[in-house]
Amino acid sequence: MSRKKLSYTIQPSLEKRLNDFFVMIAGLWTFSIEFFKNIFIPPYEIYEIRKHMYELGLKTFPIVSVTGFIIGLVVAMQTQPVLARFGAESNLPGSVGISIVRELGPVITALIFAGRVSSGIGAELGSMRVTEQIDAMEVGAVNPFKFLVVTRIFACTFILPILTVYVIFISLLGAYIAVLLVQNMTFEFYIGSVLKSVEYGDAIPGILKTFVFGFIVGVVGSYKGYTATNGTEGVGKASTTAVVVSSLLILIFDMILVKITLWLWPTF
């Protein structure tokens, strides 16, 4: 009985959850508007943006390399028996290449990036908020939003597409290893088959949508950290919810962007 009572006292009411949800949506919207307002106002903080791009890229580089390689390998291993069933084994490089370039490369990279970076930004800004570092910046006549938030969102938006291109190549390499296990194929022939099947129309929308995913990761991480309250508990919460919300938004926006792409260019 006591356990039941306890669960009632700990769980926030549906009304509060809904309220928090709409507050968050409004907050993310306001943050995005503020980003576009601030980005064109000097100082442009080029040094900070470069520093964040370098750090974020470096931080995510090992994990996206490993994941990208394994995803390519596994997708090829899974696709090969299916194609063999239809006698279409020779299409393996092309079909794996299209899957990786159109969808798997961008989305997997974005989800890993969200897990690694969004939580990091949430925790970093959250701890700056609760230890009054953001207040110190503000009282020192520095715009903390521009210095801390705009630079991070910008860096996320532009580093993710670069990482995605890299992950696509690593995944294709992984897929080649899987192909080698069942077929004797030279790397030149494999890449030639992939390039023959993959068109610009497959690659460009896939890469372009990662700008949106990078923006989502930056905005969500920054928003959660910048608005953190309640000391270290708030920092932890900011960090974990940043990952959940940004991953969810990436998948929702992926669905919307795929639909828009197919609507605008039905042949893609």
Next chain:
Amino acid sequence: MLKVENLSKSFNDKVILNNISFQVADGENLVVFGRSGTGKSVLLKCLVRLLEPDSGRIYVQDKDVLSLNIKELNELRKQIGFLFQSAALYDSMTVRHNLEFPLVRNFNFTQKQREEKIISVLEKVSLLDAIDKMPSELSGGMKKRIGLARAIITEPKLMLYDEPTTGLDPITSKEISMLILELQKSLKMTSIIVTHDLLCAKIIADRAIMLNEGKIIFEGSLEKMTLSNNPFLNNFFKHDIINKQEYKNV
């Protein structure tokens, strides 16, 4: 230098500051006392608009702080130093970069002038050796000193101290208090110091106010405040004299 008129601030339905009014003259050191949670830090944050008051007026150097736009407010903030309770040093920057930060952002000093200023303030707080250390490598007292150095590097006209000696041992507390007094004399600053530390107040205060339940219940010299017959003040300043009967009943 500073005038506060009928300042009020509430969080949800809880009234923190209730119609507070006081003034601070040029070069004066005003100490603000009060129990924890009575709104001393809120008062300091309202003065620089880190928090927006619900009502009232704040004048700093005859400027109505609450009616300034963000650009004017930032111009005013350049003349105000703030030492936070936790020192609020930027974790990701070395001591040098912490000190350089306000100079690079708000002033047009050359690299050489910035370096001279950094060395000069670090000498004032006796921590020149820590110039290339990260905040995580510093002790609590060192952090407070560096926080103080960062606050005074722009030579502000008004300094706000939020519990400058909290969490420090008595000897370091005394050293920090002496340092604040020295800096105040040499830089001719006006200061508002929020503290619980009576020794710190004795060293620094020209005048003191006591906050209780959102109101100022006493304003005057520290001596008069400590000798007052007001039961609250009596209890506040003589808390260390414990009646044996009080703890016998616990």
